Amino acid sequence: MKNSKVILVGAGPGDKELITLKGIKAIKAADIIFYDALVNPELLEFARKNTELIYVGKRRNEKRFSQDEIHELLASAAYKYDVIVRLKGGDPFVFGRGSEELNYLENKGIQTEIIPGISSALAVPATQGIPLTKRGLNESFYVITGTTSDGSVSKDLKYGAMSNATLVILMGLKNIEPIIEETLKYRDESTPFAIIQNGTREGESIILDIIQNYETATKMIDYSKPGIIVIGDTVAEHPAFFEEEIQRVLESVLT
Ligand SMILES: C[S@@+](CC[C@H](N)C(=O)[O-])C[C@H]1O[C@@H](n2cnc3c(N)ncnc32)[C@H](O)[C@@H]1O
Structure with missing residues (x-):
């Protein structure tokens, strides 16, 4: 496995200026970003041009990926990329299933980091x-x-x-x-x-x-x-x- 890291980033409540500076720095450093439905898409404009952007939202009736599939997508990205950002609305640890994702990755020996967001x-x-x-x-x-x-x-x-x-x-x-x-x-x-x-x-x-x-x-x-x-x-x-x-x-x- 590469020396990669999955960074769980809280995107804040919606207003793109309500993300943390640390969150923006992670988006700028990302090789690939997996983002949710409640993330303001304008935040993705901070990403580099060649950063891969993958929508994994689960709002209302639309559900492209199950939670298990999201875990697997994150883990397999860790074999291919250096910096993987998992961008979630608000704070990832407030009804965001953030800890499930971190646990899954940590059990596979993948490095993780958490950047809180404003819930x-x-x-x-x-x-x-x-x-x-x-x-x-x-x-x-x-x-x-x-x-x-x-x-x-x-x-x-x-x-x-x-x-x-x-x-x-x-x-x-x-x-x-x-x-x-x-x-x-x-x-x-x-x-x-x-x-x-x-x-x-x-x-x-x-x-x-x-x-x-x-x-x-x-x-x-x-x-x-x-x-x-x-x-x-x-x-x-x-x-x-x-x-x-x-x-x-x-x-x-x-x-
Ligand atoms: C799955 S929870 C995720 C919460 C998120 N982790 C947080 O800390 O804000 C999604 C719920 O958060 C609330 N929510 C998130 N963003 C909102 C917004 N901009 N305005 C109103 N409610 C919002 C709604 O109740 C929505 O159904």
């Missing part, structure tokens, strides 16, 4: 002006998957909903109904929530409401775009939250 779980609410913690409001936040392998709602949602934590739910748009219904068992129905889609990238949108009204709010979801759900009192810090709340109250009085 959408943090960056997307932040760029909208929604803090995940606020002194006096809460002491923690949960980042939860909205899609478990058996399709059910994660049991961690219950524990998060029982506390004052801000709940950040990734991959949850399709399951929004059971997610909010479970939250409603433990949180006040006037708890604010937000659905942010295409965060930090072109076509970014936000839906703001209280969980009681989730059925109306979710009619506005565009299921073709990635989105995160944020639930908790800190969502009211969004600059437009109270404006929209006044609008809602006026509408309910007038109708």
